[in-house]
Amino acid sequence: MTGKRRYLLVDGMAILFRAYFATSFTGKIRRTSSGIPVNGVHGFVRYFVDAIQTYQPTHVICCWDMGSTTFRTEQFGDYKGNRPQAPEDLIPQFDLVKEVVESFDVPNIGLEGYEADDCMGTLAVKLGQEHEVVIVTGDHDMLQLVADKVHVAIMKKGIGNYQLYTPQFLLDERGLTPAQVIDVKGLMGDSADNYPGVKGIGEKTAYKLIQQFTSIEGLLGNLDQVSPTIRKKIESDLDMLHLSRKLATIHCEAPLDELDDAHCAWCINRDKINQKFTELEFGSLVKLVDQLEPIEV
Known part of the structure; x- marks a missing residue:
């Protein structure tokens, strides 16, 4: 070396x-x-x-x-x-x-x-x-x-x-790129760091959404494609979603x-x-x- x-x-x-x-x-x-x-x-x-x-x-x-x-x-x-x-x-x-x-x-x-x-x-x-x-x-x-x-x-x-x-x-283990690690945390929050993400969205759903829509921007641009329940959760917690992503970065x-x-x-x-x-x-x-x-x- x-x-x-x-x-x-x-x-x-x-x-x-x-x-x-x-x-x-x-x-x-x-x-x-x-x-x-x-x-x-x-x-x-x-x-x-x-x-x-x-x-x-x-x-x-x-x-x-x-x-x-x-x-x-x-x-x-x-x-x-x-x-x-x-x-x-x-x-x-x-x-x-x-x-x-x-x-x-x-x-x-x-x-x-x-x-x-x-x-x-x-x-x-x-x-x-x-x-x-x-x-x-x-x-x-x-x-x-x-x-x-x-x-x-x-x-x-x-x-x-x-x-x-x-x-x-x-990518092999989690199906994520490094940038998507941040977006997943923005959605699900982090109990150890004490920020909530979107209330009612856990790890499994956060992974699924980011893998499907690539990013939080992709998700927000296609909310008509997610279930009404998830859409309501996201729309009700938009400010915390953006703040949580910022805190995770x-x-x-x-x-x-x-x-x-x-x-x-x-x-x-x-x-x-x-x-x-x-x-x-x-x-x-x-x-x-x-x-x-x-x-x-």
Whole structure:
């Protein structure tokens, strides 16, 4: 792969939460000898290292949410309003995990007013014009970013278990193009993000309508071809349909600072990593990192 770039975009918050809840359900939280909770960070490292081993990137970038207030909460006050507060033991790990990422000489990217999704979308669109991009996440909303050179690796249960989405695989599995992923969400809404879509239209109907009419515009232009019941639901909820589609759309023009290519070139400073691992008492993870070998560009 000499001379060829492959960027790994890591959905930091999604992986940290996954790592935290994968271990905290037992009620036993891993802590340092001084009592600092580190179970989420410890699990994050295992996922992070596995993704690097699996996809062999030349460049790595980790993206983060920067708070609960974004341009979407301005558009719809209840956006993600149903989400509980982060567990108390997870809160101190938000900063710790970024320190660990920095110890790998990987940049942490986040932007006030935007979600990590928007940062990843902006980077994917820009970098995917010339280079291979793999996005590692557990968030199926990211499938709208799939393109010829941009693939989305959805994390499944267990470390090292991914489903890699290309445009063809997305079409084969779901009968959708990346753009249609947005339109389906506009119709059915998203309970996790707390926007309703069209009241009374669920996932099965949303898929059927978009597959039949190609897009929301195609559907609205042919409402005479759908059942009176569905037509009434859509006509009664047009404003929310358009708003839900807007909320579902990843913003791919976030005002990110230019990234120095050298800054996100994947390298490894074992002394720096070992120092951080010693501080967090992650001795068992040193062997994992010792197996990593950066790829020359």
